[in-house]
Amino acid sequence: MKYADEFRDPKAARALLDRIAVVVDQIGATAERPVSIMEICGGHTHAIFRYGLDKLTPPGIEFIHGPGCPVCVLPMSRVDECVELAEQPGVIFTTFGDAMRVPGTRKSLLQAKADGADIRMVYSPLDALEIARRNPDRQVVFFGLGFETTTPSTALSIQQAAAEGLENFSVFCNHITVPPPIRALLDDPHMTLDGFVGPGHVSMVIGVHPYDFIAETYGKPLVVAGFEPLDLLQSVLMVLEQIRDGRAEIENQYARVVPEHGNPVSLAAIADVYEERPSFEWRGLGEIDASGLRIRGRYAAFDAEEKFGIGYGAGPRAVAEPEGCACGAVMTGRMKPVECPNFGTGCTPEMPLGALMVSSEGACAAYYQYGGARAATAAE
Amino acid sequence: MCLGIPGQIVEITDAPRMMAMAEVSGVRREVNVACIAQGPLAGLIGKWALIHVGFAMSEIDEDEAAKTLEALRGLGEAQETLEAMAAGDAALEGRS
């Protein structure tokens, strides 16, 4: 596959790993006193485990798995609202497959489907639009989930629906943005991060400048990274070199896909359709100011929250987190997945308690699935 | 977050709706190309773009890709030289 296979070359990987080991030594980092690098994006977490990069890099590097998995940070109350929407008579609820197994307080979407709700998995919001065109007598709701990468797709779909006058289509907007939770993490007094691997696909939409504050205000390096193993290793090396040299800059390893200023069409569509919410709830992190988007008044007809009177507009919201769940501590890097008392016992991919065990991008599920869990057990 | 993969635009399918056919390893899927469209859509045919949830989100910059690869290859070749030198040293010292 072009633009993928070239970035999986084992020879170059060995060279990168050797360089990484040298720079880790130069920094003086050890297993006891490691350099902490957060990969913000869940896609990077997944790639690290899928390719076994955590086991190939020297013990002086500790990867902290960031909050960049939209499914993982989705609060239970929003899942409950999805179920409520899906169970409305006449509604066809469309969603990415990722969201199907996330537990709500009552049930997951998968369970709601079994109970009779018309819930359909789609690959694209465009497919939800097509379902709306083919079912004019039904209300088709699309579960708009994801960071800046995915936001343009639903914005453009809403614009398309408006252009066609497709009145039976609406979006349940749960789009969130990357910079605010990073700022929240950096403001945390317990924070011990030394640098960041930045989300490549978010950045192809927003560009690299929204991260400037990380270097300027907080003095931490960030390297925007691609998703192939060589991309990741090269980015880790770039972060380490900055740390060694005492630099704090925003660098772009993924320039083949990420333009400095992002994608103008995407940004215009987002600005046209969405506006900031005053705050939005993140599972494990709580309410974060200006971290979520809602649909602007001019597109209210396509806003499922408005159309069905559900969600933030509907009154005070109870924050429901399962008891004993340490997702918040894991997500802020204060706890390793295996250190959670529920890991692998009260919380497994079969019966997830917390969100980090649900998505394959969640740090806990990745640990469990790709060996962190059993490797840890075997080592004991 | 955000699974995205490189695909090649092979055909314009519905110009008013900005739709085109993208191909990934022989698998085809109709995608929206609004984000990468500059000028007539036909100009996109043959171009590579990063595909996410049915949208071509960003055109892949071949020059930048080549630059990154070159740097990576440079590392790989340096590595081979080092390994060859290490093997040579070992041979000289009578190790194997």
Next chain:
Amino acid sequence: MNAMTPPMRDTRVTLSHGGGGKAMRELIDSVFTAVFEPDGTEDQARLMDAALQVPGARLAFTTDGFVVDPVEFPGGDIGKIAVCGTVNDLAVGGARPLWLSAAFIIEEGTEIALLRRVVASMRAEADKAGVRIVTGDTKVVGRGMADTLFVTTSGVGVIPPDRHLAADRVRPGDLVLVNGMLGDHGAAILAARGDMALSAPIRSDCAGLGHLMEAVLAAAPGMRASRDATRGGVASVLNEVAEAAGVGIEIDETALPLRPEVKGTCEILGLDPLYLANEGTLALFVPADQADAALAAMRARPEGQAATVIGQVIEGPAGRVSMRTLFGGARIVDMLVGEQLPRIC
């Protein structure tokens, strides 16, 4: 009695075809018995085969239900799968498949022409595998009570006295072989179903593997075990075997035979091809010194063209399947939790 049966006038199955009367008789005679057993049958099959009389021979008996959406897809249909699946269940245990039964749950409104195509492909596949479909049943249910057509087949075969294939006989040092490409069936069905609006020139690998198994057993008589990697894919059968034998299994990512289109489908939808279903792919566990012979025997057959070694059995940890990634990293290949869902992140 078929000679007496008038051709069916109906084009679709109605509830009256399940009513036990003349319409049902007509459906069974004209669509099913005429193809499977043109000489007619009694109510139950009465069977004899010389292989049964060999001292020490054992009877193998298996059953499987088949549901697939769509019923017809590139590379096969539900009938072909129903025959191949049960033939393969017998074959992987070392049995020579002999006889099948076939039961059909038919949704009201199903086209008779579709039934005929399915039945014809079952007969063709049974002939290829050298088995007879000797007994069967039909039921008709109302619209929405079934999805077009469900098929259940049971199969009987004979295991010769000298054969003892079993997962718990697998030993460290054995090699893990497959006969063909991984994930073709799963990817073909995904594309054929159309939910994800993908089009890909992928055909299901659906094939009967009885003859291939006989060829491998002749060439590599020390083979320990084999499993057909259907639902849950290769990853699932490897986990089952690792657990049953109390061994570890290590596979090599670079050795996995995958079509570019299957890889592409997986990259687009965020799926792992190790968990995609196959309908004509086996995992075989063979002592290392017989692996080349087993590979050569498979490659000599059309359904074994892509035969290759994908990994080896190691001491342990018991029950763990791991994969060496393409540049030397390692990861665990666990059993799947529930169904594999397409993802965007």
